[in-house]
Amino acid sequence: MSGTALLQASGVSKRFGGVTAVDTVDFSLAEGELRCLIGPNGAGKSTFFKLLTGQLAPSTGTIKFRGHDVTHAKTHEIARLGVGIKTQIPNVFNGLIVRENLYVSAIRINKPARARAIVDEVLARLALTDIADRLVGVLAHGQRQWVEIGAVLAQEPDLILLDEPAAGMTHEEVARTAQLIREINRTKALIVVEHDMQFIRMIAKQVTVFNQGRILVEDNVEHVLANQAVRDVYLGKRAA
């Protein structure tokens, strides 16, 4: 990892009672990087994601975003520093139309005219223009996922965290999402939590593998997929 880190987690642990879900993890993300977090169920990747987004506070360790200590920051404070977050189960404004979902996101730091321009741009980019005036609550699951991604983009963040962005999408939608992620990565850093290996292959460069709360391997995608320890973990064997 070269240059200054955009996001830096040092010795981060999270314990729930006697269970250590995340165990002294050191993690660093460079500006403009695309990183995938993978691992079997219960590996601690979702907990780690919640620590990064302020939905949970670490038991020990520190997390820094561009040098700011955000270890105990609230979710909205982390978002204000320029972190856009898409959660695993879509969190959208169901009772509002698609356009309003994006507008509420864009208006936080922009004047109304600029916010409307951003909304139109994001709608076009995600091919949501045709359904812009429909209530989000009545849309299909894949479309709701994109509305949420749209809301994150309209926020114009520097770092985007996506928790299982391809979950519940059709084959075609997954391909489009992968393309979108690569496109976003031209200008922004991303962390993608995913366990669909097919999807990982489509987008990944650098991959961090979690297992039993620790980082098992961190390497480029080919090496990770060829790694015997990773295969064992995914096939359910005990990790070495």
Next chain:
Amino acid sequence: MSPLFTGRAGFALVIAAGVIVTIALPLIDGMFGLVQATVFIAMAVLALSLGFIWGFGGIMCFGQSAFFGLGGYAYAIAAIDFGGSSWAVLLAIAVPAAFAAMLGYFMFYGRISDAYMGVITLTVAVILYNVMNSTSGSQYHIGAAELGGFNGMPSVPPINLPGDPSAALSPLQFFILSMILLMAVYTGLRLLLASRFGRVLVAIRENETRAMLLGYDPRFYKLVAFAIGGGIAGLSGCLFTNWGGFISPTAFSLAQSAQIIIFVLLGGIGTLLGPIMGAVAIEYLITLTGTQHRFDANLILGVILLGFVLLVPQGVVPAIAAQLARVIPARRRAGASSQTVTAP
């Protein structure tokens, strides 16, 4: 929600209707009817306060009468002590707003869940009721104003022209003032809901987690909305106290709190016009059933409420809007639908 009533045309229609009522009612109705109508308006303002925080802020307040009563008492005490109504009116809004802000701070920043918020607000109203009930005797006074316990405070000086305490408003003038204030509150809330603040508030109602993930602090938005609702309820209390020249602890009662909820439910939650209509209709019915002696008035009201909850659960205004939307071509609605948040 139907987009009808939501655009600029709908707003203009509502205000035009308000102006017509303000001008026409004094011409067609006698003094008694006018005085009756004035208390309906006070209740409509009260219904708006809950309609706003519940329907748009998603804040379930079972004790909105707390702010209504505080506004009434703040007006009465200040009007007696200061001998003029200007400061009294301001205090009738400011005291409940400040009290709501304080209560809201503990509820929202303490991350109290919705159900407990209902319990807490209800309890606060009951506490205020009991406190005011036990202030009988001349030792309980604020300045020259005796609180009067369960007998309440009689002979409260009425609103006067600014700067001239001897020029009290006539019933007609007070009716017109009440209508103007009702339209002002309605307009103010419409503008607020169309603003950035209002749109974020509605978004928070829809999904608090998403709002936080976008960088908004829901606690702050809810607190501000709750305080605004408290201030509006206080204004209503001020109008009510002026109407009868009297305020008593029953203003804080559970029956009063329940009635406000019924206004909003019947008229239609998530609208502003609905609570106004609900308040006027219920108050009118109460008056009507009160003048006959064949049936118990509460029984008739109970049947009507039950009927509405079962048959028109979304409330009257949304139901009518949905019916109108069916006859008006969809093409016309498409343009207005981007205004989903600015409800009637």
